[in-house]
Each structure stands twice: as structure tokens, then as C-alpha cells.
Amino acid sequence: MAHSDHQPKSKQHAHRRDVHRRYPLWVYDDDDWSKMKDLPVGDLTCPKPGCRAELVPVERKTGTRFLRNRPGTSDCGHAFARGQGGGPPSAEHRWFQQRLVMLCADLGYEAMQEHAYADVWVQAKPPLAIEVQKWATNFTVRSAARQSNGADVLWLLPESASSRQAGQDLFRHPAARIRVLRRGSRTEEARPWEPGHSGRVVLWIGATVMRPSPDGLSLVSAGNYDAREFLREVLNHERRWYGPNESGFKFGAGWARVADVEQMRTRRAQQLLSETQRPPAVVPQAPVPSAPQPDKESGPPSVRPEPETEAEDLALVPIADPRAPVRSTPMPTSAPEVGPPFLPHPVTPTRRPWFQRLRAWLTKGST
Numbered sequence: 001m002a003h004s005d006h007q008p009k010s011k012q013h014a015h016r017r018d019v020h021r022r023y024p025l026w027v028y029d030d031d032d033w034s035k036m037k038d039l040p041v042g043d044l045t046c047p048k049p050g051c052r053a054e055l056v057p058v059e060r061k062t063g064t065r066f067l068r069n070r071p072g073t074s075d076c077g078h079a080f081a082r083g084q085g086g087g088p089p090s091a092e093h094r095w096f097q098q099r100l101v102m103l104c105a106d107l108g109y110e111a112m113q114e115h116a117y118a119d120v121w122v123q124a125k126p127p128l129a130i131e132v133q134k135w136a137t138n139f140t141v142r143s144a145a146r147q148s149n150g151a152d153v154l155w156l157l158p159e160s161a162s163s164r165q166a167g168q169d170l171f172r173h174p175a176a177r178i179r180v181l182r183r184g185s186r187t188e189e190a191r192p193w194e195p196g197h198s199g200r201v202v203l204w205i206g207a208t209v210m211r212p213s214p215d216g217l218s219l220v221s222a223g224n225y226d227a228r229e230f231l232r233e234v235l236n237h238e239r240r241w242y243g244p245n246e247s248g249f250k251f252g253a254g255w256a257r258v259a260d261v262e263q264m265r266t267r268r269a270q271q272l273l274s275e276t277q278r279p280p281a282v283v284p285q286a287p288v289p290s291a292p293q294p295d296k297e298s299g300p301p302s303v304r305p306e307p308e309t310e311a312e313d314l315a316l317v318p319i320a321d322p323r324a325p326v327r328s329t330p331m332p333t334s335a336p337e338v339g340p341p342f343l344p345h346p347v348t349p350t351r352r353p354w355f356q357r358l359r360a361w362l363t364k365g366s367t
Contacts (some may be wrong), residue, residue, distance in 0.1 A: 011067040011078070012114050014044040014055050023101055026113045027057065027065035028094050041070060047112075048078040089114070095193040096132045096158065096178065099203055103228050109235060117149055124235050127151040132178070134161045139173040154234065156205070159189065170207050171253045174241035177207035179224065186224060203227035210254040216267045219260060220250045233257065 013024040014036065024047040025032040036044060036057040044067065046053040053076035055067040069075045089097075097113040100120045104111035115121030118129035129146040133139075133155050143153045155175035157166055169175060182188045183200040190201040204224040211222035233239035234255070243253020248264050 011046075011055060012065070013047045013112060014067055015047045017043050017045050017052075023105060023111060026098075027067060028089055028114065029098060033057070033065065036067075046076050046078050048076070051076050051078055053078070091193040092158065092160065092191075093119075093132055093134070096156070100130055100132075100156075100231075103203070103231055104235075106228065107232050107235065117146055117151065121151075122235065128154060128235060130154045130156060132156050132158065133175075134158055136163070136165055139169055139175070143173060152234075171251050172244055174255075176205050176209060176230075176255060178227070179204040179206060181224075205230040208251070208254040210249065210256040210260070212260050212264060213250075216264060217271065218248050218250055219254065219256050219264060221254070230255070 012027045015021060015024050016039065025036060025044075027033055027036065041056060042054045044055040044057070045051070046055060054070040054073055056070050057065070058068055059065045094113075097119050101111040101113055104120070104122050110123040112121050113119065115129075119132050120130040122128040122130065127150065129149075129151040131142070131153070134157070139155060143155075146153050153174050155169075155173055156178040157170060157175055158178050159180075170177065180190045180192065180201050180203060182190045183202050190199070191197060192201050205227045206224045207221065209222045209225040209230060210219040212218075213220050230239070237258070239255050239257050241253070242249060242256050242261065245252045246254075248261075248268060249256070
């Protein structure tokens with residue numbers, strides 16, 4: 001509802017004298033209004049604790065309802081609601097306010113509809129200002145006004161707020177989608193504020209309510225979430241608003257459980273640490289072909305290695321057995337004498353005995 005934070009405040013709530021109620025009567029609740037009009041003068045009192053100022057109901061031709069101090073008494077100065085310059089709130093708006101007050105009361109919190117600072121003001125530590133917002137508004141300015149009064153803020157956008165701007169505002173401010181579905185169904189919408197409605201309904205909170213992903217490394221939308229449980233977690237500070245541009249959130253923002261966020265951050269830090277400590281990947285190298293090995297049966301014989309020293313070289317020359325008979329080698333008759341035959345390894349020639357030199361000299365002289 002498009003309230004202005006500068007509207008004059010009015011009295012819209014009252015207690016019955018000497019009658020205890022968990023929450024005060026409200027002028028825009030039709031049942032409460034009927035009681036207010038039927039009560040004797042002086043039976044309605046200011047709901048401020050300790051104040052006993054008497055109030056009377058007033059309704060203008062425009063449909064605006066409010067309470068004022070009984071004629072002849074001074075104004076106590078306590079006002080708990082905003083002025084309704086634009087007329088009374090819609091039936092849809094009133095229904096959401098009343099249902100939220102009932103849920104808060106079931107959780108043990110005192111809540112008031114159409115408070116001076118919120119559609120529903122919940123007495124908690126710190127207080128929670130709940131705004132049911134259907135039309136475009138300045139979320140930033142109005143949130144700051146409530147926070148300046150020491151309250152946390154929760155914006156709830158009904159399905160009737162279906163503009164593109166509303167969809168964007170859901171993830172820019174501490175907001176969520178509020179849905180009314182028929183009991184037993186997760187898809188069939190209900191409009192209990194319209195005449196002729198019958199059947200029971202369930203209130204859900206969605207869109208920005210987050211849960212851990214299967215791998216625990218991010219937070220994703222939880223879909224429709226029970227409104228009573230959502231309010232309990234928010235009021236107990238188990239769930240709070242994160243964002244915008246929050247790391248690990250699928251949409252950058254949302255209402256998440258504090259324990260889920262801490263667990264997600266731990267998992268992400270562990271994954272980052274494991275990636276930095278992981279050894280670099282080994283690139284497989286192409287195998288180097290080895291030299292073919294000759295077949296032992298059909299391959300060529302092995303080659304004797306080349307000697308490295310003179311002693312090793314002489315050791316390779318075969319030594320004749322001294323006991324073997326000496327075989328004379330016929331000398332050529334036509335060709336001149338040549339040097340010793342070619343040997344694979346050079347050796348020092350040995351000197352011939354003296355009788356062989358003598359025989360060679362005689363033979364040379366006879367020719």
C-alpha cells in the first residue's frame with residue numbers, strides 16, 4: 001500500500017477496559033469495528049501501556065475510520081497508526097495484515113496492524129516492521145525511515161504486484177513474495193478477502209527464501225516456504241537478509257539461514273584451497289621409438305668393440321705356439337719383396353734370425 005511516511009498519524013487501535021486481549025481492536029477489521037460501535041462510551045481505551053484515555057469511534061462519508069478522544073477529555077497524544085488520506089485500505093491489504101498479526105501472536109510476539117511506522121509492527125528485539133506492498137514505492141527511503149526507528153524491515157509483495165519493477169525490487173531490498181494457496185495445493189491460488197470465498201488457505205513466502213544447493217557450494221531458491229516458519233526464523237535471527245551481489249547466492253541476494261551461509265562459505269573455502277594445492281596436471285608425452293634389437297638366431301654377429309689402449313691392442317694379436325713346427329713360406333720369384341701383409345691392427349715386426357738373413361743373401365747373390 002502506498003503510504004507516505006509524512007502523513008498525519010491517527011488513532012486506529014484500542015483496548016476494551018478491563019478486558020485482556022493479545023492484540024488491540026483495529027478500526028479496519030470489520031468484526032472489531034462492529035464491537036467498537038456497540039460498546040458503551042468510555043469502554044474503549046488507549047492501547048498504550050499505562051494510559052487510560054477514553055476513545056470513541058468515528059467514520060467519515062469517504063469510508064475512513066479512526067478513533068479520537070472522548071469529547072470533554074484531553075488528548076493523550078498517543079497515536080499508533082498513519083492517517084488514511086487516500087481512503088481505507090483494500091480488503092486484500094487488511095486480510096494480509098490480520099493474518100500476519102495472527103501468525104506473530106501464535107509465535108508469542110505482540111503485533112499491531114497499521115502502526116505509525118509499518119503495516120504490521122512486531123514487538124521484538126529489535127522490532128520488525130512488515131510492509132505489505134502492492135504498488136511501486138521508494139523502498140530505499142522508506143526502509144531507512146524504519147531503520148532510523150531501530151527496526152528491521154521486511155517487504156512482502158503479493159501476487160497482485162506483478163509488474164516487472166516489482167520482480168526487480170524483490171532482489172534489491174529485504175523483500176519476499178507472499179502467496180495464498182488453498183490448503184493441500186501448491187499451485188491453486190486463493191483469494192479469501194473476496195466475497196463468497198470458502199475453504200481453508202495456507203500462507204507461503206517465496207522467491208527470495210534460500211536453501212543450500214545439493215553440493216553445498218551455493219544457495220538457491222527454496223520455492224514456497226511456510227510463512228509461520230519463515231517469520232519464526234526471522235524474528236529469532238536464524239534467518240536474515242543477504243545482498244545484493246552476495247557471493248554464492250544464485251540471484252545475488254535473499255533470505256538465508258545464518259548457519260547455511262557459514263557452511264556454504266566453509267565449503268567454498270575448502271574447495272579453493274584444494275584447487276591451489278593440487279599438483280599440476282601431467283601432459284602425456286609421445287613414446288620415443290627404441291632401436292630395433294636384432295634377432296639372436298637370424299641377426300648378424302656382434303661386432304667386436306674397438307680397443308682403447310696399446311696393451312689391449314697387442315692382446316688381440318694371436319700368439320703362435322712355440323712347440324708347433326715352423327712352416328716355411330715360399331718367397332715370390334718374380335715380384336720384389338714387399339712389406340708384411342695388411343693387418344687390421346698395426347704391430348711392430350719382429351727381426352728374422354741370422355741364418356734366415358744369410359740364406360736370403362746367398363739366394364740373392366745366385367740370382
